[in-house]
Amino acid sequence: MFVDCDRHVGVGQYSDLFSHMPLAWQRHFERVEFVSSIDEASNHIRVSERWDHPHVDLEPPGDDGDEYLLVPHQGLTINGWADRVGAKVFAAAINSYGLENWASPTRKLALVVSPHDPAWSAAEITRLATAGSGVGAVAIPLGDSMLGSFTLNPIYEACLGADVPVMVHFSGVEGRYLGAPPLSGGVHLSAFSRLSLMPHLAESNITSLVFEGAFETFPDLRVIFAGFGFTWLPSLMWRMDREWRTFRHDLPWVKEPPSTYLPGRLWVTTSPVEEAAISGEWDRSFSSQQLRSLLAFGSHQPFDGDSAADVTRVLGDAAAAVLTNGKAAITGSRESVSP
């Protein structure tokens, strides 16, 4: 039994969403170029310059006894849209479609909200994330503001009200589309470079959450970073703590060493787990329970993902706990799940 916090789902064609939109918006989206752009959305999640991807089945897994947090990645790409009004209609349609077609008691949907309209997002969360609704998290596509910004507070308040975590996954347009968040350095024309550097988005946003005091304002907030790998965690925690020690007088709202805010509030998913094995990083740097408690299984399936067996092979004795840590991330429950 495992809890997979990064299982992707999607529609086969965008026209499947039309019945979940007001008629006027159906007419708006019924255009050849938009409907065919679904191929680009699938490419983004792989961050690839291949344009001939083999077909990937984006249907959710069956009820097989395992638990899943479903990530509708097509919705995440709204962080690259120029039309931020249309983006909300699109996200709402995916949410509606997903709850109707994908969600189940063991397959919880990550609702997609808009980072550009926190008030609307909060209303969407309150409307949809009700008890038994099948909502497992709130996916915030990365937008103009980093996650520690107070402008996102309405979203966090709504998440706490609904008792669901925030989840963050890159859409793939970061560093590529104007308006989406930049990657580190300058402009990276190579998809290989962008994918190599994608973990920096997680680093920056975790730092933002801590250094802007979001975990002080919302001590019960839970956040899942999925798809970014995890081997960068020790380095980030050392740097955050060092800078806090140097500048804590400048950040009076950050009352504790940054790394102490993370356990019980932050989870980082495991894929691609092979990164931890390739030069012995797992054995070298992940012996502490504190670090291991921050990890949750995320397969990233069906895109170049990991299986539970891959995680077990690399993480060894720690795998059993990591495979089920997602339960606490999604529900807030401290009760472990029987492996």
Add this chain to the structure above:
Amino acid sequence: MSSPVRKEKYPVVDCDIHPMVADVRRLLPFMSESWRRHFEVRGMRVYARARDRYNHPNITYRADAVCPDGGPAGSDMEFMLATHIEPFGIASALLLPQQPYGVTAWGDPDSAHAFYAASNDYFFEQWVPFDDRMSLAVTVSPHDPKAAAAEIRRFAGKPGVVGIQLLLLDTMLGSGTLDPIYEAAVENDLPVVVHQSGSEGCYYGSQGVAGGVPRSYGERHVVLTQVGAANVVDVIVNGTLEKFPGLKFVMVEWGFSWLSHLLPRMDLLWQRDPKAAPKAKKLPSEYVREAFTFSTQPLDETESPAELTALLETPGLESMLLFSSDYPHYDTDDPGFVIARIPDSMRSKVCYENALATFGDKVMRFRDPAAASA
């Protein structure tokens, strides 16, 4: 330095020391008359960071490094020698002049070139002859790569000139526009030293961190290392090291703890799809280990000895790490403190052997009289 000091068992090459011109107008005699008039009228901005955007919460230099006459920290070579170089047994101090960092915020390539060229002349004439422990990296900027290449050739082969301090604008290090600089570097066996200037994350013409705009100085400083990592990736992906075999990069003050996750990530991605980075002909980590070195400062403050061991056991790190103090900045790493934390097995490499392999014998002009007489 007020703390007790000790000389190390090995000679120490300090790869990050920032000398200053006490009064920037002292650069004017090193300029043509027309440029002199230009700067006399317009002034010279010598700081890169937008200080109305990310103002430092304290001061940017060590209070005990302020010169006895009240001059800026780092501006008195005798004081630096007496308080930092001598006490710690530093055999070679890589001088990375700081005031030229200001040109990263300038828009005019010609002004930028005139300024950093004057700075190069000043430090070569005033500091390098003062003591054999002074090793200069001449500064160039990507504003005009051909002019930068000419500047490198102007100083190549001169005693005490050991490297090139290449400033960063928005162009990353793998860009072909920098080829003239790299040609001159390889031709003259001079490593390219890249140090953060302060402009990162401040301007549309500078490089930044991932995700957006950090709110505070400290938050930005946590993630500033990302810019160094991004440029390492850019060099590999764009085939710069295939184009210029023998080219060496010295990454200063970008940290190094991120190598343990960046290198496996690049290797894994390349193994899965080598055609995604077609200009890389072998594992990305192999290029990095062959061509890059990284300075120790700021040494990450691990929580336990086990974490420190893990940090320093990153495969290949023993040959990639150079000692640096960042004197006289506020976050100077005390040489005694840092070197004591380097395992015995790699201490001589970090202290000087890796610097020798990177810069060559020219980085070690100084011969300790005491050692010679012994």
